[in-house]
Amino acid sequence: MKHIILLGDGMADWPCEELGGKTLLQYADTPHLDWLARNGKNGLLQTVQKGFHPGSEVANSSILGYDQNIVYEGRGPLEAASIGVELADDDLALRCNLVCLEGDLLKNHSCGRLETEEGDILIRFLQEKLGSEKIHFYTGVQYRHLLVIKGGNKHLRCTPPHDIPLKPWREHMLQAECHEAEETAQLLTDLILRSQELLAYHPLNIERQERGLDPANCIWPWGGGYRPKMKPLTETYPQIKSGAVITAVDLIRGIGRYAGLNVIHVPGATGLWDTDYRGKANAAIDALRTKDFVYLHVEACDEAGHDGDMQLKLNCIENIGHMLVAPILEEVGKWNEPVAIALLPDHPTPVHYRTHTAEPVPFCIYYPGIEPDDVLTFDEVAAKEGTYGLLEGDGFIREFMNI
Numbered sequence: 001m002k003h004i005i006l007l008g009d010g011m012a013d014w015p016c017e018e019l020g021g022k023t024l025l026q027y028a029d030t031p032h033l034d035w036l037a038r039n040g041k042n043g044l045l046q047t048v049q050k051g052f053h054p055g056s057e058v059a060n061s062s063i064l065g066y067d068q069n070i071v072y073e074g075r076g077p078l079e080a081a082s083i084g085v086e087l088a089d090d091d092l093a094l095r096c097n098l099v100c101l102e103g104d105l106l107k108n109h110s111c112g113r114l115e116t117e118e119g120d121i122l123i124r125f126l127q128e129k130l131g132s133e134k135i136h137f138y139t140g141v142q143y144r145h146l147l148v149i150k151g152g153n154k155h156l157r158c159t160p161p162h163d164i165p166l167k168p169w170r171e172h173m174l175q176a177e178c179h180e181a182e183e184t185a186q187l188l189t190d191l192i193l194r195s196q197e198l199l200a201y202h203p204l205n206i207e208r209q210e211r212g213l214d215p216a217n218c219i220w221p222w223g224g225g226y227r228p229k230m231k232p233l234t235e236t237y238p239q240i241k242s243g244a245v246i247t248a249v250d251l252i253r254g255i256g257r258y259a260g261l262n263v264i265h266v267p268g269a270t271g272l273w274d275t276d277y278r279g280k281a282n283a284a285i286d287a288l289r290t291k292d293f294v295y296l297h298v299e300a301c302d303e304a305g306h307d308g309d310m311q312l313k314l315n316c317i318e319n320i321g322h323m324l325v326a327p328i329l330e331e332v333g334k335w336n337e338p339v340a341i342a343l344l345p346d347h348p349t350p351v352h353y354r355t356h357t358a359e360p361v362p363f364c365i366y367y368p369g370i371e372p373d374d375v376l377t378f379d380e381v382a383a384k385e386g387t388y389g390l391l392e393g394d395g396f397i398r399e400f401m402n403i
Contacts, residue, residue: 001367001403002339003239004284004294004328007063008320009056009249010302010349012361012380016310024310024351025362025379028317032325036343037378040366043388045396047346048358055160055356057223059346060297061255065394066230073225074154078254079146080227082263085138087227092152092184094224095251096137096145097161098122098216101196106169109161109306110143112214113272119143121204122216129198130191140250142271147221149188153181156188158222162306163355174222188221195219232260233293237401243293246283248275252297261295262287271299273316277323285331288339298324305349313351340367340403342396343378360390367403 011025019027047059049068057075058068076093080086087093098119100107120139127137138146159172173192176185196218199205205215233240245256246264248271253263266283268276275298284296298320304313325343332339344363347356362383364375373387388399 001239002288002292002337003342003400003403004288004296004339005063005342005344005400006320006325006328007060007295007297008301008317008343008345009297009299010305010347010356011317011320011345012348012359013305013313014348014350014352016352018310023380024314024317026377026381028314028321030317030321030378032321032329033343033378034376035329036325036341036366037364037382038376039372040341040364040370041373041388042362042364042375042378042383042386044360044383044386044390045344045363046360046390046392049393053160054347054358055223056249056302056346057251057255059356060252061230062393063344063346063396064233064255064259064295065236065397067393071228071230073228075223075225075251076146076148077225077227078258079140079144079250080138080148080254081257082250082253083138083140083146085146085148087148088150089226090151092149092154092224092226094147094149094158094188094221096140096147097220097222098143098145099161099218099220100214100216101169101218104168104170105166106161106164106172106220107214108165109220110303111216114143114216116141118204118208119145119216122199122202125202126195126198126219130194135187135191141248143216144250147191147219149184152187152224153178153184154225155181156185156224158224160222160355161220165306165308165354192219192221228258230258234260237397239401240293242291243295244287244291245295245297246280246287247271247295247297247299249297249299252295256295261293262291272303273300273312275300277319278327281324281327284328288332296324301345302349305351306354308351308354310351338368340365340400342366342400344396348380363388363396365400365403
């Protein structure tokens with residue numbers, strides 16, 4: 001039996017008064033998601049271990065069964081793996097957002113819509129002006145980039161920028177958690193302030209502002225750590241002889257690489273609301289023809305949640321159902337070899353909160369011949385009545401892979 005996980009990043013939400021007290025999953029038109037729930041078994045999954053921030057790096061690696069107390073090193077090293085940057089043992093790798101500041105406030109964590117080509121221009125510029133043997137900036141995707149500090153200390157308190165939209169940024173500047181990290185904290189603080197001076201008058205930002213777009217006028221390093229020690233999935237689950245990850249997000253590609261999965265790039269996959277859902281579905285179908293396991297990640301709902309855009313998030317949820325889940329169900333239903341399908345978010349990103357939360361998320365598992373439970377719809381409320389109950393740790397992936 002083959003296995004595929006369909007992951008809607010940030011898809012879960014809170015009840016909304018505007019929707020009559022329903023969550024977005026309850027309100028949206030999701031016949032194909034509901035079909036999986038109605039014909040499979042359901043439950044809730046605690047994807048964020050106690051004591052950890054509800055970041056996508058924590059939630060997605062937890063879904064794959066990794067104990068955060070053993071593997072967690074922050075987002076930076078995962079971004080490095082994704083873009084092919086080899087880290088030395090003393091390299092501190094940090095996720096480096098290009099953000100938009102507006103006076104004392106962090107207007108947004110992503111500069112609105114920043115294309116990768118624009119980000120590359122600015123990151124190369126920063127490397128030329130601020131880079132050294134100790135400091136290196138690397139281009140990632142869109143607003144998500146990488147900063148590596150040789151000999152840096154990881155014991156820093158860093159606020160993810162998507163946690164503080166429209167809030168004062170100075171009070172959230174990174175801080176050392178111990179005396180040994182003070183030098184690194186001061187270095188990074190200096191880089192942040194100098195980046196503001198350099199980016200404010202960069203021609204690309206001036207041109208963006210003339211077009212009514214947000215400037216990328218500051219770096220925001222966070223999620224730093226060293227190279228993690230992650231055991232490939234093939235060594236844990238004999239059912240997986242070969243696997244693939246499909247995503248437009250560097251972070252998830254990095255997790256996939258450390259997990260021993262082949263990274264598949266899909267033209268038109270943007271990591272935003274306008275991603276090519278059908279292209280991702282086709283890529284997943286093609287991958288399943290030759291591989292045992294596919295992790296298909298879609299970022300769109302999470303970005304809509306960070307933007308606080310309810311209608312956009314509803315559209316993204318419906319697009320996942322109509323343009324991604326539906327063609328996969330139709331195709332694999334014709335195959336002689338059965339395919340087990342799991343559907344879930346990694347964490348909620350409520351539109352009225354605009355950042356991640358740590359509540360358990362709904363999940364369902366379907367495969368030909370499974371005896372369904374009594375759940376009829378895929379959503380946060382219905383999943384509470386599912387057969388699986390509440391799973392934690394590696395409970396979900398072990399249940400899924402033991403089919």
